[in-house]
Amino acid sequence: MTTLVIAEHDNKELKPVTLNTLAAAQAIGGDVHLLVAGSGCGAVADTAAQIPAVSKVLTADSPAYEHQLAENVSKLVLSIAADYSHILASATTTGKNFLPRVAALLDVNQISDIISVEADDTFKRPIYAGNAIATVQSADAVKVITVRGTAFDAVENSGGSAEISTVGESCDAGISSFVGEELAESDRPELTAASVVVSGGRGMGNGENFDLLYKVADKLGAAVGASRAAVDAGFVPNDMQVGQTGKMVAPDLYIAVGISGAIQHLAGMKDSKIIVAINKDEEAPIFQVADYGLVADLFEAVPELEGKL
Amino acid sequence: MKVLVAVKRVIDYNVKVRVKADNSDVDLANVKMALNPFCEIAVEEAVRLKEAGTADEVVVVSIGSKSCEEQIRTALALGADRGIRIETEDAPDSLSVAKLLEKVVEKEAPGLVILGKQAIDSDNNQTGQMLAALLDRPQGTFASEVNVSGDSVQVTREVDGGLQTVELAMPAIVTTDLRLNEPRYAALPNIMKAKRKPLEVLSPDDLGVSVSSNLTLLRVEPPAERQAGIKVGSVDELLEKLRNEAKVI
Ligand SMILES: Cc1cc2nc3c(=O)[nH]c(=O)nc-3n(C[C@H](O)[C@H](O)[C@H](O)COP(=O)(O)OP(=O)(O)OC[C@H]3O[C@@H](n4cnc5c(N)ncnc54)[C@H](O)[C@@H]3O)c2cc1C
Numbered sequence: 001m002t003t004l005v006i007a008e009h010d011n012k013e014l015k016p017v018t019l020n021t022l023a024a025a026q027a028i029g030g031d032v033h034l035l036v037a038g039s040g041c042g043a044v045a046d047t048a049a050q051i052p053a054v055s056k057v058l059t060a061d062s063p064a065y066e067h068q069l070a071e072n073v074s075k076l077v078l079s080i081a082a083d084y085s086h087i088l089a090s091a092t093t094t095g096k097n098f099l100p101r102v103a104a105l106l107d108v109n110q111i112s113d114i115i116s117v118e119a120d121d122t123f124k125r126p127i128y129a130g131n132a133i134a135t136v137q138s139a140d141a142v143k144v145i146t147v148r149g150t151a152f153d154a155v156e157n158s159g160g161s162a163e164i165s166t167v168g169e170s171c172d173a174g175i176s177s178f179v180g181e182e183l184a185e186s187d188r189p190e191l192t193a194a195s196v197v198v199s200g201g202r203g204m205g206n207g208e209n210f211d212l213l214y215k216v217a218d219k220l221g222a223a224v225g226a227s228r229a230a231v232d233a234g235f236v237p238n239d240m241q242v243g244q245t246g247k248m249v250a251p252d253l254y255i256a257v258g259i260s261g262a263i264q265h266l267a268g269m270k271d272s273k274i275i276v277a278i279n280k281d282e283e284a285p286i287f288q289v290a291d292y293g294l295v296a297d298l299f300e301a302v303p304e305l306e307g308k309l
Numbered sequence: 310m311k312v313l314v315a316v317k318r319v320i321d322y323n324v325k326v327r328v329k330a331d332n333s334d335v336d337l338a339n340v341k342m343a344l345n346p347f348c349e350i351a352v353e354e355a356v357r358l359k360e361a362g363t364a365d366e367v368v369v370v371s372i373g374s375k376s377c378e379e380q381i382r383t384a385l386a387l388g389a390d391r392g393i394r395i396e397t398e399d400a401p402d403s404l405s406v407a408k409l410l411e412k413v414v415e416k417e418a419p420g421l422v423i424l425g426k427q428a429i430d431s432d433n434n435q436t437g438q439m440l441a442a443l444l445d446r447p448q449g450t451f452a453s454e455v456n457v458s459g460d461s462v463q464v465t466r467e468v469d470g471g472l473q474t475v476e477l478a479m480p481a482i483v484t485t486d487l488r489l490n491e492p493r494y495a496a497l498p499n500i501m502k503a504k505r506k507p508l509e510v511l512s513p514d515d516l517g518v519s520v521s522s523n524l525t526l527l528r529v530e531p532p533a534e535r536q537a538g539i540k541v542g543s544v545d546e547l548l549e550k551l552r553n554e555a556k557v558i
Contacts, residue, residue, distance in 0.1 A: 070448055093450075096435075104438070131531070179476050232487065245347075292538055296544075
């Protein structure tokens, strides 16, 4: 039994979420191989080879994989799939994009967004915005799975020395191309990996007022997130959305400011260790999941909090 | 150009689902059902393409029992031209849905297929990608902007790092994200008109697809409940708790 994990990276650095996905692979058991598909991604493969959980690193280096285009990456994975019992990727927008294609090409289902491994064919996954947890068993010949990173503790990233080998012809399907990207630049920690997250909702009123949260975040070394309402209103960009259909976070401390606590928002943050809610409406549903609730006007409470940190 | 939109009947997004006492599944008896919000965005996008003169026909397809004709009618009221329902019993798995849709695409030959990025019941986020793979066509998932020009389409995608734009050769598959558009409300005259629009019913046999699944749902349970917390009276008290009780700052 050997599991293939597809690494998440930007051609320069391995993304930490890969270490969480590797933990799920370890829980399944057997050997674990890590595929690094990209362009000029040799440094990523070198980093990956030091992960003790990985017995072999496979690299596919070609311009066709530079932007992880699903049409190309899925063909590459398919070309090496025969060697594996399980194929895993992180449930990020990259993994969610190409892995279902791999599943369909292998004529199997995908088990999406697992939060635990019960047996090598049985997994738990949240459904209905996390209001129910399903245990599913797969009789498919190969299990194709995306993994929710926050549900697994990262494996060690150093001390190993896996062999690195090159795989595959370059697979360019020739039907899609990369045009451009607008990536958020931030010195703050990445939202899904941060140990403290401060999120703002519609109650923030506008984008400038998010500065109040950035100041708190900088004192706490926190990432800043948002509700869908704050994103839809244009206060902040889409990559900050936490929730059922945005990012899943589970930090040690989550501070929800001016967020009512709709089920779709709770789905993305209710696994946080400690939840703080600051809301002026004492009936807001966010207080039902908050460990510490402060009924207050955020425009008074947040600056006071920042001042006292 | 024809646009095909796949839609799903799901629990209304305002309803908090409950798990059945025997843990066999969730309880959907007497629960309000609706068009999956992402599918509604897909229908809206297709109708806008038609209004802009880019598309000349919008066809909606849904898979399930007779009750999902309600959601097809909703889509027709929003401006789609005709509907197709593929008769199946239980909710088929994503791969079966993709295989059924593949046959519909072969039959209808649309230039674009638009689906929601995920259904808010199973939260899988995979059917559109699977359909694209089976058809060996490109995909623009999690779309926040779709621009058709000639025989290609540019799709701006909501990705974890921000936004990414790709260009796809048509026919192509697009899955919608929340910011793609804001769906309209169906006006009463359109709801009436929708009742008379054509709705064809097909069986998986008609399409030459056998619906089966290798996935078994063993158990469904409620998530771990969070302990009820406390209200603090001031910022000072909050900080004291975070420092000394929770020890998180
Ligand atoms: C298909 C679908 C997917 C969705 N996915 C997501 C998702 O991934 N993530 C997500 O977050 N939502 C999602 N939603 C939206 C969700 O249903 C809610 O609409 C949204 O979370 C509400 O955001 P909010 O709490 O910021 O706004 P509101 O519900 O409007 O709440 C604003 C809160 O701010 C408080 N407030 C206002 N002013 C102040 C002040 N001065 N001081 C203190 N408090 C104040 C108010 O009391 C209120 O509780 C989704 C919805 C659908 C239909």
